[in-house]
Amino acid sequence: MTGAEKPLRIAEIFGPTIQGEGALIGLPTVFVRAGGCDYRCAWCDSMHAVDSAYRETWAPMSTAQVWDRVRELSGGGPLTVSLSGGNPAIQDFGPLIAMGRAEGYGFALETQGSVARDWFSELSMLVLSPKPPSSGEHPDWAAFEACLAAGQGAEAVVMKIVVFDDADYAWAQEVAGRYPDLPLVLQPGNPEVDPAVPVAAQDVADRLLWLVEKVTADGWFRPRLLPQLHVMLWGNRRGV
Numbered sequence: 685m686t687g688a689e690k691p692l693r694i695a696e697i698f699g700p701t702i703q704g705e706g707a708l709i710g711l712p713t714v715f716v717r718a719g720g721c722d723y724r725c726a727w728c729d730s731m732h733a734v735d736s737a738y739r740e741t742w743a744p745m746s747t748a749q750v751w752d753r754v755r756e757l758s759g760g761g762p763l764t765v766s767l768s769g770g771n772p773a774i775q776d777f778g779p780l781i782a783m784g785r786a787e788g789y790g791f792a793l794e795t796q797g798s799v800a801r802d803w804f805s806e807l808s809m810l811v812l813s814p815k816p817p818s819s820g821e822h823p824d825w826a827a828f829e830a831c832l833a834a835g836q837g838a839e840a841v842v843m844k845i846v847v848f849d850d851a852d853y854a855w856a857q858e859v860a861g862r863y864p865d866l867p868l869v870l871q872p873g874n875p876e877v878d879p880a881v882p883v884a885a886q887d888v889a890d891r892l893l894w895l896v897e898k899v900t901a902d903g904w905f906r907p908r909l910l911p912q913l914h915v916m917l918w919g920n921r922r923g924v
């Protein structure tokens with residue numbers, strides 16, 4: 685590590701796999717999962733990157749070390765790297781994005797929209813995923829709007845809302861109405877987040893069907909409804 689650079693805390697780097705969620709669903713990608721989060725969602729499927737009990741498993745890595753691993757896994761790529769976590773926005777991924785972009789890679793980043801960074805403008809896609817009532821968290825809308833402003837220069841900004849129940853659905857409709865110009869994805873929530881417990885693809889499909897029936901019954905034609913494709917394929921296994 686050089687000079688005064690603060691190491692990144694990295695929970696895992698894995699791939700190539702496919703992007704299982706949202707607007708880039710199905711696209712081959714390599715994941716960089718940052719360790720640490722300012723939220724504690726009741727149903728978080730990535731607690732190994734959130735709970736400080738796992739802190740010892742997060743590797744301190746320089747930007748160059750992270751980049752070397754991404755390059756190794758992607759066989760020289762280029763592809764669209766997925767930055768997730770935890771909340772990747774609580775760390776400085778600006779230098780990594782600059783390094784990758786210089787080699788023709790793109791970057792998509794998933795965040796709840798609680799912390800804005802100027803380097804959001806360098807992203808191929810900023811995915812903002814404000815948390816619904818079932819999460820137990822309460823979005824700070826001023827921070828969310830700062831994220832939207834910071835993402836102005838990004839190639840795309842998308843809102844992705846997880847829906848577990850009727851209250852989340854009503855909340856998603858209300859929030860979507862406040863941001864009429866944002867492309868919107870609704871994703872059914874997965875109540876089973878233990879990596880050791882298998883998830884039946886049919887259960888994922890059933891939860892998506894519940895959501896499809898709601899939006900079609902309501903004549904709400906704006907959102908795109910997508911499952912967590914990786915959960916259908918691999919359940920909650922880590923590293924895929």
Ligand SMILES: C[S@@+](CC[C@H](N)C(=O)[O-])C[C@H]1O[C@@H](n2cnc3c(N)ncnc32)[C@H](O)[C@@H]1O
Pocket residue numbers: 721727728729730768769770771772794795796812813844846871872873874875876877912
């Ligand atoms: C693990 S989070 C990490 C990035 C960021 N902290 C966030 O929440 O947007 C990645 C995505 O997974 C979603 N997610 C987390 N747990 C989930 C679950 N049990 N079912 C469905 N989606 C979930 C989040 O809402 C977010 O869109």
Ligand SMILES: Nc1nc2[nH]cc(C(=O)O)c2c(=O)[nH]1
Pocket residue numbers: 701702703704705715730768769794914924
């Ligand atoms: N394949 C795959 N797609 C994903 N999309 C979002 C993920 C995440 O945990 O942020 C994720 C993940 O963990 N794996």
Ligand code: SF4
Pocket residue numbers: 721722723724725728729730731734769770771796
């Ligand atoms: S904000 Fe994202 S990573 Fe953090 S606890 Fe919620 S779902 Fe998990």
Ligand SMILES: [Mg+2]
Pocket residue numbers: 729730
């Ligand atoms: Mg996940």
